[in-house]
Amino acid sequence: MTLPADSRLDDLAARVERIVASAPVLDIHTHLYDPAFGPLLLWGIDDLLVYHYLVAEAFRQLREPYEDFWRLDKSAQADRVWDALFVRNSPVSESCRGVLTTLHRLGIDPRRHDLPSLRKWFAAWKTPDYVDRCLNLANLRGILMTNSPFDDEERPVWEGGFTRDTRFQAALRIDPLLVAWPDAAARLAQWGYVSSADLNQANFDGARRFLADWARKISARYVMVSLPPSFRYPDTSPTTRLIDEVVLPFCREHGLPFALMPGVKRAVNPALRLAGDGMGRSDLSALENLCSANPANRFLATVLSRENQHELCVVARKFRNLHIFGCWWFTNIPLVIDEMTRLRLELLGLSFTPQHSDARVLDQVIYKWDHNRRIIGSVLAEKYVDLARSGWWVTEDEIRRDVSALFGGAFESFCQS
Ligand code: HDL
Ligand code: ZN
Numbered sequence: 322m323t324l325p326a327d328s329r330l331d332d333l334a335a336r337v338e339r340i341v342a343s344a345p346v347l348d349i350h351t352h353l354y355d356p357a358f359g360p361l362l363l364w365g366i367d368d369l370l371v372y373h374y375l376v377a378e379a380f381r382q383l384r385e386p387y388e389d390f391w392r393l394d395k396s397a398q399a400d401r402v403w404d405a406l407f408v409r410n411s412p413v414s415e416s417c418r419g420v421l422t423t424l425h426r427l428g429i430d431p432r433r434h435d436l437p438s439l440r441k442w443f444a445a446w447k448t449p450d451y452v453d454r455c456l457n458l459a460n461l462r463g464i465l466m467t468n469s470p471f472d473d474e475e476r477p478v479w480e481g482g483f484t485r486d487t488r489f490q491a492a493l494r495i496d497p498l499l500v501a502w503p504d505a506a507a508r509l510a511q512w513g514y515v516s517s518a519d520l521n522q523a524n525f526d527g528a529r530r531f532l533a534d535w536a537r538k539i540s541a542r543y544v545m546v547s548l549p550p551s552f553r554y555p556d557t558s559p560t561t562r563l564i565d566e567v568v569l570p571f572c573r574e575h576g577l578p579f580a581l582m583p584g585v586k587r588a589v590n591p592a593l594r595l596a597g598d599g600m601g602r603s604d605l606s607a608l609e610n611l612c613s614a615n616p617a618n619r620f621l622a623t624v625l626s627r628e629n630q631h632e633l634c635v636v637a638r639k640f641r642n643l644h645i646f647g648c649w650w651f652t653n654i655p656l657v658i659d660e661m662t663r664l665r666l667e668l669l670g671l672s673f674t675p676q677h678s679d680a681r682v683l684d685q686v687i688y689k690w691d692h693n694r695r696i697i698g699s700v701l702a703e704k705y706v707d708l709a710r711s712g713w714w715v716t717e718d719e720i721r722r723d724v725s726a727l728f729g730g731a732f733e734s735f736c737q738s
Contacts, residue, residue: 333709334702340720341698345462346690347729349646350492350545350580350623350677352467353686354475356448357483361474364451364683365443366436369423370399372682373596374416379405380593387592396440403436415654415692422688426458452683456488459686462729463487465542465677469494470535471508479538491539492580498528499546499568502559520559525566532571542736543621544572545580550601550626552583554610564611569618578736579618581608582649584625600651602626605636612640619735623649623677630661634668644735646674653679653689655696662700671723674732697727 354362376390376398382405383390390398406417424431429442446454456464468491470476497505506518514527532544555561572579589599603624612620620643624633630652637645645665648658658676665673675697678689701724705715715723726734 330706330709333714334706336717337702337705337720338695338698340717340724341701342694343460344721344724344728345460347732348459348461348464348678348680348686348690349674349729349732350467350649350679351464351686352679352681353464353489353683354466355483355486355489356452357486358475358478361478362448362452362683363681364448364455366424366439367395367399368682369420369684370402371395372416372685373594375402375406375420377593377596378414378416380596382406382410391594396436400436407431419685419688419692422691423684426687426691427454427684452486455683455686459678459690461488461686461690463490464680464686465490465492467492467494467545468539468541469496470531471495471497471505479535485540491541493532493536493539493541493544493577494546495532495544495568496546499560499563500548502563520562520566522566525563528563528567529571529574532567533575536571536575536577541577543578543580544568545582545621547582547585548603549586550584550603552581552607553604554607555614569615572619573617578621578644580621580623581611582623582625583607584629585650600625602628605629605632608633608636608643609639612636612643616642618642619644619738621646621732621735623647625649625651627652627657627660630657630664634664637669637673641672644673644732645669646732647677647679648675649677650679655692658693658696659700662697666700666704671726672731673727674729675727701727 356362379402380387380390383401390401393401406412406414412418412421421431429439431439434442466489468475468479470479497508503518506515506524509515509528509531510517512531514531515524516527517524535541536544552560554564568579583603583605584600586599586601588597590597603626605624608620608622622633622643623646624630633645637643648661652658652661662675665675676693678686678693680686680689705720708715
């Protein structure tokens with residue numbers, strides 16, 4: 322069998338990368354907000370620079386006490402970050418490069434603008450126009466927010482009602498219910514759902530009513546929780562009882578997937594505030610047990626530790642009611658995105674969602690998806706070239722179909738299955 326000419330393989334690879342570069346994406350996990358949330362939707366150069374990923378890196382170059390930094394206003398903090406990470410050092414980290422990619426894609430040369438002039442450029446935008454600009458540059462057909470009824474800034478906006486921007490879909494975030502039940506129960510009691518933190522049927526029913534009311538209010542696509550590396554299932558903790566008696570029955574009744582995000586150690590360095598969370602390796606037998614014991618439930622999962630990723634793919638191979646997604650947080654760097662995307666394609670084919678942005682600042686979607694597309698495109702191109710070497714030449718339509726699945730289609734089919 323004569324090997325196809327290399328030029329045909331190069332042409333195939335180039336076509337794959339072009340399709341990936343231009344395919345619309347559904348971004349299934351972000352911390353962005355519908356523009357109706359006003360100041361909760363962060364955007365612009367100062368928010369880009371004080372993103373907690375950059376703050377953690379900047380503190381490594383700064384010597385002042387943490388509190389001196391936190392006492393500064395946002396633009397003064399941004400000045401410190403810019404000086405520490407972009408002026409006194411080359412911005413080689415992924416978070417720093419992201420700021421530069423965003424500015425570059427917006428047509429701004431930061432070498433020719435100081436921060437005050439950059440601020441003037443951003444200040445000229447009206448939020449709705451800038452939302453369009455960012456979503457168009459990132460080519461997003463929609464984004465999933467992270468919506469918590471326990472968030473005192475967000476809750477009143479939902480309770481007041483507003484006209485939704487349909488590009489901003491909702492995900493119901495319930496961390497306190499599962500990892501801080503006594504505090505959550507006090508809130509649910511205040512809101513009239515439970516009578517106490519006692520783990521009894523009446524309070525389980527009340528907590529399910531709470532989930533139903535909020536899932537309806539926000540039109541939640543899925544329910545989600547982040548969990549510590551110590552998460553076990555089943556065990557004798559309130560977490561297991563609440564998952565079994567409240568969350569899973571609710572998700573079955575309402576046809577919603579339950580998304581678990583294990584591996585985060587909250588506030589390992591509280592002085593860093595939002596930047597202070599760390600990570601640890603999780604015991605994925607919890608995920609196996611959940612999927613195995615609850616075949617009528619659908620689970621989404623992304624795990625924080627690089628060391629868990631191969632195992633996560635194998636768990637997904639065992640349970641078709643598990644859909645894995647994204648390179649979450651500390652795995653969201655080119656080295657690990659490349660490795661995780663290869664692992665997943667080679668072990669799962671196309672039944673997963675390779676990425677989400679986790680964007681907290683609107684403009685970040687521009688860089689996160691620019692960087693993601695390059696890596697995912699290059700890995701996928703290599704896979705199709707491998708197929709060609711085995712005599713299977715994918716067609717352009719098949720490439721578009723596959724990419725559409727990876728960029729939100731497989732997630733949507735899984736949510737409806
Ligand atoms: O818990 C989460 O959803 C994480 O994504 C955290 O919000 C984290 O602070 C983050 O922004 N990671 O990207
Ligand atoms: Zn997140």
